[in-house]
Amino acid sequence: MTAGRSKPLLGSLKPPGDKSISHRALIFGLLAKGVTPIEGLLEGDDVLRTADACRALGAKVERLGEGKWRVEGAGLGSLLAPKEVLDFGNAGTGTRLMMGVVGGHAIKATFDGDASLRKRPMRRILDPLVLMGVDVLSETEGGRCPITIQGTGEPAPIEYRSPVASAQLKSAVLLAGLNSPGRTTVIESEASRDHTEKMLSYFGATVHVEKEGAHGRKITLEGRPTLNAREVIVPADPSSAAFPLVAALLVPGSDVTIIGMMMNPLRIGLLTTLQEMGAQIDVTNPRIEGGEDVADLRVRHSQLKGVDVPADRAPSMIDEYPVLAVAAAFAKGETRMRGLSELRVKESDRLAAVAAGLAANGIEHRIEGDDLIVVGTGHVAGGGTVETHLDHRIAMSFLVMGLASDKPVTIDDAAMIATSFPTFRPALEKLGATFS
Ligand code: S3P
DSSP: OEEEOOSOOEEEEOOOBOHHHHHHHHHHHHHSBSEEEEESOOOSHHHHHHHHHHHHTTOEEEEEETTEEEEEOOOTTOOOOOSSOEEOTTOHHHHHHHHHHHHTTTOEEEEEOOTTGGGSOOHHHHHHHHHTTOEEEEEETTTEEEEEEEOOSSOOOOEEEOSSOOHHHHHHHHHHHTTOSSEEEEEESSOOOOHHHHHHHHTTOOEEEEEETTTEEEEEEESSOOOBOOOEEOOBOHHHHHHHHHHHHHSTTOEEEEEEEEOOTTTOHHHHHHHHTTOEEEEEEEEEETTEEEEEEEEEOOOOBOOEEOGGGGGGGGGGHHHHHHHHHHSEEEEEEOOOGGGGGSSSOHHHHHHHHHHHTTOEEEEETTEEEEEEESOOOBOOEEOOTTOHHHHHHHHHHHTTSSBOEEESOOGGGGGTOTTHHHHHHHHTOEEO
C-alpha cells in the first residue's frame, strides 16, 4: 500500500472502539454471571481472537450488529477447558490477559499465535503465575509461544512488584487473583493503563488503588468476588485516533475533528507531547461515556517543533511512539524520546522498525541506549519502502508519513492494519487521504 501527498484533510471521524477495553469487555463478560451487552466493540482481528477464546472457555459470545455484542458468561470458577489450542493471532494483550484467566482456573490450555506473537516475551507473565501455583507444562525456548499451562483453582494470594510498567502483566496477575481465596496485590513503579482495575470495580469486585512513590500504584484485589454482568460501552481508541490526528497536523490546510476520543489520563501522553510541540488541538465537549472521560478534538495543520519527551511519560503513550517519530520527522529541530526499551518487544522491535523506516525516507535519526532521537527539518523527502514486520502501528505510521512527504511512501504489507483499525483506509480516504 502506498500513501501520497494529499490535499487538505477535512471533516470528522469517529475512531474505532478501544482495543484494550474491547479485550477486557469480552473477558469480563466470560467471567461474570449473566449477560454482558457490549456497544462499540472494536471488530479488529485481535479482539475477534479473544472472542473465540472466550467461546472456547465456555461463554456464549454473539454479534448482534455493528459493534453490538452480547456475552453470556461461564462465570468465575466455572470455565471449561478448551478443546483446542487458543490461537491469538497477532494479539499480545489477548494472550497475556487470558493466561491470567486460565492460570486462575484448574484447566489446561495452550496459547499460540502468529510469527510476531511467537517472538514476544511471555516469561514476565509466567513468573508471577508460577508463584500463584500455575504449572508451565511446556514453553518454547526463551519463554515464547506456543506455551501450555495448567492453571490452579486455588491461586495463592501474592504481593507482586512488577519489574516492568506493563498493564498486560498487571492485568494477568489480577485476573488470576480473581479466583484466589485471599488478596492479590500488584505494585507498579510507573502507573500503566488502569482499565482492568476500573472494570473489576465496575463488575462488582473490591479493588483498592493507592499511590506508590512518585509515579507508581499499588493495586489490591479481594479474591472470589461475585462478578455481575453489566453493559460495557467502549469509547474510541486514542491509540487509533493518533493516526488521523497526526495526519491532520502534518498535511497543510487540514482541519479534522476526532469524535469521542477516550481521554483517560493514562492513555493521552501523545496529546501532551504534541501540544508541547506546538500542535493546534482544541479539546471540546468533554463528557463521560461508559465510565471513561471522552472529548472531541479539533486538529489543524501545525508547524511542529522538536521536544524532549521524558521517560516517565512512556507508559501513557507506549503505542504512539512510531507515529510520534513520524510527527518529529516533520517538526523543526531535534525530538528526543527517552526510555523506549519496551518498544523492542511489541508486535515488532519497534525501535528498529521505526529507525529503518526513517532511514528509508531520508530522515536523520539516531538511537542512544533506549532513546530515539529524530532530527526534523520541517519536511520529509519520502520515496521509501518500509518493512512493517507484521506490525499494524508501523504500517499506519508510515502511511501517515506518505500523506505529507515530498514523494510517496510505500509499506510492504498492509494486512495487519485489520488487527486494530480495520476501517483505517476508507476512514482516512473520506477525509481526503490519497492511498493506492
Ligand atoms: C495494553 C498494554 C500495553 C500496550 C498494548 C495494550 C493493554 O502493553 O502496548 O497495546 O491493553 O493492557 P504493556 O502493558 O505490555 O506495555
